[in-house]
Amino acid sequence: MDDGARVTLTDVNDPNYFHKVVDCQWACPAHTPGPEYIRLIADGRYSDAYMINWKSNVFPGILGRTCDRPCEPACRRGRVEKEPVAICRLKRVAADYKDDIRDRLPGKGPSNGKRVALVGAGPASLTVARDLLPLGYEVVIYDGDNRAGGMIRSQIPKFRLPESVIDEEVNYILDMGAVTRLGQRVDSMEELLKENYDAIFVGCGAPRGRDLDVPGRQEAAANIHIGIDWLSSVSFGHITKIGKRVIVLGGGNTAMDCCRSSRRLGGESVTVVVRSGFEEMKASPWEKEDAMHEDIPILNYHVPKRVEHDNGKLKGMWFEKVKVELDEKGRRNLVPTGEPDVLIECDDVLVAIGQENAFPWIERDAGIDFDRWGLPIIGEKTLQASLPNVFFGGDAAFGPKNIIWAVAHGHDAAISIDKYCQSLDVADRPPPLFNLVSQKMGIHEWSYDNEVSNDLRYRVPLREKALALKDIKMEVELGFDPVLAFQEAERCLNCDIETVFAPKLCIECDACVDICPVDCITFTAPGDEEDLRTRLMAPAPNLTQDLYISDGLKTGRYMVKDEDVCLHCGMCAERCPTGAWDMQKFFLEMAHADAGHACHR
Numbered sequence: 001m002d003d004g005a006r007v008t009l010t011d012v013n014d015p016n017y018f019h020k021v022v023d024c025q026w027a028c029p030a031h032t033p034g035p036e037y038i039r040l041i042a043d044g045r046y047s048d049a050y051m052i053n054w055k056s057n058v059f060p061g062i063l064g065r066t067c068d069r070p071c072e073p074a075c076r077r078g079r080v081e082k083e084p085v086a087i088c089r090l091k092r093v094a095a096d097y098k099d100d101i102r103d104r105l106p107g108k109g110p111s112n113g114k115r116v117a118l119v120g121a122g123p124a125s126l127t128v129a130r131d132l133l134p135l136g137y138e139v140v141i142y143d144g145d146n147r148a149g150g151m152i153r154s155q156i157p158k159f160r161l162p163e164s165v166i167d168e169e170v171n172y173i174l175d176m177g178a179v180t181r182l183g184q185r186v187d188s189m190e191e192l193l194k195e196n197y198d199a200i201f202v203g204c205g206a207p208r209g210r211d212l213d214v215p216g217r218q219e220a221a222a223n224i225h226i227g228i229d230w231l232s233s234v235s236f237g238h239i240t241k242i243g244k245r246v247i248v249l250g251g252g253n254t255a256m257d258c259c260r261s262s263r264r265l266g267g268e269s270v271t272v273v274v275r276s277g278f279e280e281m282k283a284s285p286w287e288k289e290d291a292m293h294e295d296i297p298i299l300n301y302h303v304p305k306r307v308e309h310d311n312g313k314l315k316g317m318w319f320e321k322v323k324v325e326l327d328e329k330g331r332r333n334l335v336p337t338g339e340p341d342v343l344i345e346c347d348d349v350l351v352a353i354g355q356e357n358a359f360p361w362i363e364r365d366a367g368i369d370f371d372r373w374g375l376p377i378i379g380e381k382t383l384q385a386s387l388p389n390v391f392f393g394g395d396a397a398f399g400p401k402n403i404i405w406a407v408a409h410g411h412d413a414a415i416s417i418d419k420y421c422q423s424l425d426v427a428d429r430p431p432p433l434f435n436l437v438s439q440k441m442g443i444h445e446w447s448y449d450n451e452v453s454n455d456l457r458y459r460v461p462l463r464e465k466a467l468a469l470k471d472i473k474m475e476v477e478l479g480f481d482p483v484l485a486f487q488e489a490e491r492c493l494n495c496d497i498e499t500v501f502a503p504k505l506c507i508e509c510d511a512c513v514d515i516c517p518v519d520c521i522t523f524t525a526p527g528d529e530e531d532l533r534t535r536l537m538a539p540a541p542n543l544t545q546d547l548y549i550s551d552g553l554k555t556g557r558y559m560v561k562d563e564d565v566c567l568h569c570g571m572c573a574e575r576c577p578t579g580a581w582d583m584q585k586f587f588l589e590m591a592h593a594d595a596g597h598a599c600h601r
Contacts, residue, residue: 122150243347
């Protein structure tokens with residue numbers, strides 16, 4: 001709805017508007033309803049909280065320990081104080097304290113006569129299986145390993161993610177009726193195409209770690225290991241020890257897993273060496289913190305120069321010290337400091353400087369187009385390849401990301417596969433379901449706790465360091481107990497409880513303006529958005545957050561609310577004498593390829 005050329009008024013019937021206001025859910029690739037399940041945890045309804053997560057992100061217990069947490073930097077609590085709500089670790093609480101939920105899981109639906117092959121048994125493929133099995137598809141999962149889970153099982157250390165948690169959540173999906181071909185590697189796409197599957201999903205990950213190309217690397221190869229391969233060997237018990245002095249090259253989460261695993265396998269002096277600055281490392285802040293907690297130093301601005309060896313026996317590595325300089329266009333470059341090179345003595349080196357996609361098993365004349373980086377050319381949302389019955393997802397689609405992105409790809413690919421097998425337009429994406437429900441129970445009573453807690457973020461208890469470092473399978477994080485979980489859940493600002501304005505009921509008494517603790521409501525003359533942002537009760541410079549703009553007032557003014565600073569405290573609705581403001585719970589359910597959704601006909 002437009003007022004001339006001046007401003008676009010807010011359409012609260014557009015699901016994306018309030019979706020964006022629930023910042024954690026908007027930031028989550030799978031769009032998990034965070035505040036909803038956090039309230040259920042606070043109420044002790046752990047099984048219900050788990051099922052909301054299972055519907056959305058499929059692996060609550062796994063992700064509650066390992067997710068990269070894109071939701072937390074977006075959390076509105078981080079604008080009130082330094083630390084966001086521990087959304088990820090609350091997810092684990094739902095998994096840890098739930099009841100037996102197997103009777104709440106769907107089973108395989110009546111056969112629809114369609115067969116789908118999934119290459120790889122990682123999180124993307126398992127999500128596709130979860131969505132398609134209830135629709136009656138015969139789903140066949142291939143993987144070279146003898147157990148399903150993909151990188152969840154092979155690359156995440158057991159001190160972060162116990163085997164029992166992986167088995168439980170992977171088996172929930174396999175027990176729905178998937179056919180497994182585990183231990184059966186797919187070596188040829190052309191041969192797989194001959195099996196006449198109705199659709200093929202490629203979710204084989206990014207299995208190749210980048211290598212190091214410096215003098216001496218090949219001569220000392222016996223003690224220089226590719227990080228992801230080494231982690232897999234450790235996970236499956238093929239490697240049980242490492243040298244006392246270890247260098248880990250790289251600044252990502254894989255490097256953090258390598259250095260912490262090394263400490264548990266005999267590494268007494270483990271050093272992480274990174275060419276970038278500490279703040280620029282790709283590892284999550286908490287991963288770096290955990291490594292330093294275990295007495296692992298991180299050396300920044302050191303570039304590998306050569307390997308020191310004695311007739312092939314590794315002695316150490318030389319590094320050149322660098323610094324950051326900006327060129328005339330403001331571009332960042334690493335340049336030598338001129339200081340002497342640094343020798344770090346070591347017995348083993350773990351190379352964790354990145355991962356690459358590798359598709360040697362897909363013949364280049366099979367009809368699937370690849371770009372110059374070796375990635376398949378696919379639809380960004382449909383994930384459909386140039387060969388229309390082939391779909392990609394997870395790291396195999398766009399390169400290495402993380403588990404939650406693989407889950408999101410799996411949901412999208414399942415919709416595409418379902419539509420393709422029904423001869424429907426794959427590009428026609430079904431909309432999400434959403435509703436807005438008033439939380440009013442009385443004149444000044446609400447069905448949710450709208451008191452803003454002043455508590456700082458609660459720390460997750462850790463196992464004693466001396467014990468944790470003795471056993472590579474002993475979980476380090478102990479998780480929140482119910483008391484701590486309740487206290488942390490109370491920090492949530494209920495961003496999904498929305499302030500919804502009815503201009504016809506408003507008498508423009510400005511009571512809501514007077515009582516708002518953050519000055520986010522303004523009644524003002526019409527204007528364009530740029531102008532409005534400068535003359536609110538408090539200026540609204542954050543252009544990534546919308547203004548809630550409504551007309552229809554008797555004076556011709558606009559009601560403008562800055563969503564960036566609103567605390568969803570409900571004080572405006574409590575104070576309003578006419579009920580023009582109401583607190584309404586927004587609940588969004590993303591479109592999945594399940595039998596109860598409109599996308600399935």
